[in-house]
Amino acid sequence: MSATESLVLVIEDEKPIRCFLRAYLERRDFQLIEAEDGEEGLALAAEHRPALVLLDLGLPGLDGVEVIRRLRGWSATPIIVISARGKEQDKVDALDAGADDYLTKPFGVAELAARMRVCLRHSATRSKDDQQGVYRSEELFVDLAKRQVRLNDREVRLTKIEFKLLSYLMQNVGKVVTHRQILKAVWDSDRADQLHYSRIYVRQLRSKIEPDAAAPRHLLTETGVGYRLVG
Amino acid sequence: MSATESLVLVIEDEKPIRCFLRAYLERRDFQLIEAEDGEEGLALAAEHRPALVLLDLGLPGLDGVEVIRRLRGWSATPIIVISARGKEQDKVDALDAGADDYLTKPFGVAELAARMRVCLRHSATRSKDDQQGVYRSEELFVDLAKRQVRLNDREVRLTKIEFKLLSYLMQNVGKVVTHRQILKAVWDSDRADQLHYSRIYVRQLRSKIEPDAAAPRHLLTETGVGYRLVG
DNA sequence: TCAATTTTTACCAAATTTTTACATTCCTGG
């Protein structure tokens, strides 16, 4: 089944474990790339689009759960957490943040390999387009992973909230998202009926990603319901 | 339709554990059905099509791994194995046979619930492309989930009420719906005899989804009764 | 502190819904 070599990204700060995983997994026809911390891991994931991510939670710098969240912002690639922390709450947090599995150290490599196969089996049945988090049209290009937006090859700078809004719209490209959904996703659920927030930020976003903000081509209004990013 | 209530099949011979799971999971908006052995489990799965299966491996009679294999013969429903056996080879065998996760007793219920959410998350993203809420004819295409309507490949924009009306008609495609039913479904039951509302909106809808509104091909009048969307 | 960003406020324009009015079609009984 693994006739095609699957690319696996290992995000782990302890070198011995990395070496150990490399030795074992390369014999099993996995191709490995390694990162020592969360930032590097996210960058490598954006660049190489691995089929699977093995993530240590006890990383220096960026929090592990935060790495999961950020990755999930633009990618559906399976994430298996490997951690020394065995507390139940740690597991729940990681899994709810978007991880697909959680292994506590020490673990058997045969079990790890089996769980990796489960993950790859899942993504095989799902769509094979690994261009998630990327939007293209004639004039607009967005890469969520690299946080890059270009309008007619001109770099566009988005603020944090503008970017979060665009992210959410891209995750539902083609579909209409209601004002409520937007407010809950971009702000918190408390402000789910402060209807004007979305209006104002849609306007700002349009002024940046639409060639003509008065006649939007990408971010359309569905009066009485919400907005839609055409796909 | 309460989308939150997922049907879970528990295949477990020890009654105390079944009771324990029931007590915990029913509070979490899961609906449970129980089986005491593999045969019964497979029969119940075939009959009720649960969204998730919790399977104990140490069952009397039919071997646990065999249950997984048989279930996988005709179903892709997620399977979480719960087992007292913690040997690595047991895990590998179960996962490779088609299980999605493997928990060793004793386990925390919060972790179990989190892992169940992971499984349901997976099947949610997969089964999104089902053909529910889609209408096709030679010239007309409607996708309720995406809130998208096309007439001869031309995007058609519907207002909130027009869309609600079309939704309701699609839910009863082929059948005649009375004016009263329409008014109650699209407006509130107070206005159930403001008969002219439906007339006016049927007209507007026709002008948008019929190639020739004067000679409707999809949305037909049943004089004296109501309207019908041909299926 | 200053510049950038987010939050708040206010007002105007556009889209949609509701109301009103009248025309046309359908169907039944004579």
Added chain:
DNA sequence: CCAGGAATGTAAAAATTTGGTAAAAATTGA
């Protein structure tokens, strides 16, 4: 088969809701 009332179609206005816009105030981060 034809008249006449009921049912349905059509048009356009008034009323209301919703969205777009501008700009000031508050907050944040370097």
